[in-house]
Amino acid sequence: DEGETIEFRIVGDEEIYGRKDYISLQSPMAKACLGKSINDEVIVQTPLGRKIWYINSIRYQSG
Known part of the structure; x- marks a missing residue:
């Protein structure tokens, strides 16, 4: 609703x-996204309250 777009890479703890x-x-956020597909809704409880995000693209990086 707010038009905000974020892009992130899900990695192991030691890679951050x-x-x-x-x-x-x-x-x-990562746990909520796992198993989701494009156009799926992701609901995450944050310190500021419940946030709803929509997945609009997924990319995989090999190697």
Whole structure:
């Protein structure tokens, strides 16, 4: 509804290295996204309340 778009890469805890565009596989956002497809709704409970996101693209990076 707010028009905000975010892009992030889900990685293992040891791969984050302070990158703001990486999130841990253990994070609530990553867990909510796992198994979802394009156009799916993702609901995440945050410290500011419940947030609803929509997946509009998925990319996989090999190697």
